[in-house]
Amino acid sequence: MKFEEIEQIEEQYQVETYAKMNIAVETGRGAWVWTSEGEKYLDLYGGHAVCATGHSHPHVVRAIQEQAEKVLFYSNLVYSEIRAKAAEKLVAIAPESITKAFFCNSGTEANENAMRMARFATGREKIISFTGGFHGRSADSISATFLGKYRDLGKPNVPGHVCAEFGNLDSVRELADDQTAAILLEPIQSMAGVTEAPPEFFKGLREICDAHGIVLIFDEVQTGVGRTGNWFFSGSEFAGGVEADIITLAKSLGSGVPVGACLVNDKVSRNIKTNDLGTTFGGGMLAMAATVATLEAIEKDRMRENIAAVESHLRERLKEVEEVVAVHGKGGLIGIEFADNCKPVHQKLLDRRIITGTSSNPKILRLLPPLSVKKEEIDLLIDALNERGAG
Ligand SMILES: Cc1ncc(COP(=O)(O)O)c(C=O)c1O
The missing domain is CATH 3.40.640.10 (Type I PLP-dependent aspartate aminotransferase-like (Major domain))
Known part of the structure; x- marks a missing residue:
C-alpha cells in the first residue's frame, strides 16, 4: 500500500492518539527503519524508546x-x-x-x-x-x-x-x-x-x-x-x-x-x-x-558498554554544533538543548530521514536510540545538524 492510502485509512478508522510523523514504517533492522515508500530512516528515537536491542534483533x-x-x-x-x-x-x-x-x-x-x-x-x-x-x-x-x-x-x-x-x-x-x-x-x-x-x-x-x-x-x-x-x-x-x-x-x-x-x-x-x-x-x-x-x-552484544562509548562520542561531536547550548542525560537517554525552540530542528532532521524525539521542553530534542547504535550513525546526526553530506 502507498503511504497516502495507509494514512487515509488510519485517520478514518483509528481514534486519535499522538501527532504522527508522515511516514508508515514497514521493516526495521538495528537503528534503521524502512517505509512504505522504500525510504530508509535512521531511528534515533528507537521506536519510542522501546527498541533498545535495535529493530528486530535476530x-x-x-x-x-x-x-x-x-x-x-x-x-x-x-x-x-x-x-x-x-x-x-x-x-x-x-x-x-x-x-x-x-x-x-x-x-x-x-x-x-x-x-x-x-x-x-x-x-x-x-x-x-x-x-x-x-x-x-x-x-x-x-x-x-x-x-x-x-x-x-x-x-x-x-x-x-x-x-x-x-x-x-x-x-x-x-x-x-x-x-x-x-x-x-x-x-x-x-x-x-x-x-x-x-x-x-x-x-x-x-x-x-x-x-x-x-x-x-x-x-x-x-x-x-x-x-x-x-x-x-x-x-x-x-x-x-x-x-x-x-x-x-x-x-x-x-x-x-x-x-x-x-x-x-x-x-x-x-x-x-x-x-x-x-x-x-x-x-x-x-x-x-x-x-x-x-x-x-x-x-x-555488549550494548551497555557500547552505549556508554557512544554517549562520549556524541557529547564530543555535539561541541561542533553551534546551536547546541547543553547536553543532558546518560547513555542512550539524551536531551540536546538548543538556544531556541527545537521543533524546526526536529523537522529538518526528519526531512533528512533521521528520527528524533521532542519533549515537553520546547528547547530540548530527545534521543533514545537503540543501545546498539554505532558511532558512525551518530556522525550522520552531526552532519545533518550541521547540514553537511547528502540531504
Ligand atoms: C517514565 C515513564 N513511565 C511510565 C510510562 C508509561 O508507559 P506505558 O506507555 O507503557 O504505559 C512512560 C511512557 O512513556 C514513561 O516514559
Whole structure:
C-alpha cells in the first residue's frame, strides 16, 4: 500500500492518539527503519524508546519464533520454564536488595501495581511524586503525573497524591510523614526534557524514606534495561548507590513485545499474598521469551558498554554544533538543548530521514536510540545538524 492510502485509512478508522510523523514504517533492522515508500530512516528515537536491542534483533526474533511454535500463552495459573528464567535473570542483574519480579504489560500498569504494593506494605495511602514527572495514563499513574496537562486528562484523580519539586529535598521533607506510602519518581525525567538530579538527591530521598517507613519507587520505564549504560539507575553511581524498594520497567524490556515489570525487595514482597495482585497477560510465554532474549542480546552484544562509548562520542561531536547550548542525560537517554525552540530542528532532521524525539521542553530534542547504535550513525546526526553530506 502507498503511504497516502495507509494514512487515509488510519485517520478514518483509528481514534486519535499522538501527532504522527508522515511516514508508515514497514521493516526495521538495528537503528534503521524502512517505509512504505522504500525510504530508509535512521531511528534515533528507537521506536519510542522501546527498541533498545535495535529493530528486530535476530536473537530476539528467533526466540519469539521458537516460543510461538511451542505455546503462545498460558497465564500465572501455571508454572512456566521461560517465565522462571525471565524472573531469575531480572533478579540476577538487579541491585542486590531486589529479590522478586512481578510481570505485567506496560509502564503505566507497572506503576499502578508498584503504588498498590507500597500501600499493602505500609497500610497507608499518600503518594509523593514530582513536578515534571510522567508515569502513564491509567488512573493512579496519571494522578501521580504532574507534568503539563496530563493529570487533568485523568480527572477525577485518585485521592492521596501530592507533588514535591524534583531535585528539592526540602519540598519532599515538607510532605513526607507517617501517612506516606511511597515516593515515586523518574530518576531522570525523560518527557520533561531529560531533567537530572545529583546523587545527593537520591541519598536524601532514601534517608527520608527510611526515617518514615516510606517505600521508594523508581520509575525506570525509560532508564531501566541498560539505557544509561547500567542495567538500572537504581543502585548505580548516578543514584549515589541508592537502591529503590521497587523498580518499574516496560518499554525496552521486551524489545517491542509488550512487557512491564515491578522488581521488588523482600520488604515489599512479604506483604503480598495470593490473589492480591494479578493480570491475565502478565508473564505470558511469548512476552517472557522476548524478555529473556532482550536481556541476552544486550549482554551478548555488549550494548551497555557500547552505549556508554557512544554517549562520549556524541557529547564530543555535539561541541561542533553551534546551536547546541547543553547536553543532558546518560547513555542512550539524551536531551540536546538548543538556544531556541527545537521543533524546526526536529523537522529538518526528519526531512533528512533521521528520527528524533521532542519533549515537553520546547528547547530540548530527545534521543533514545537503540543501545546498539554505532558511532558512525551518530556522525550522520552531526552532519545533518550541521547540514553537511547528502540531504
Ligand atoms: C517514565 C515513564 N513511565 C511510565 C510510562 C508509561 O508507559 P506505558 O506507555 O507503557 O504505559 C512512560 C511512557 O512513556 C514513561 O516514559
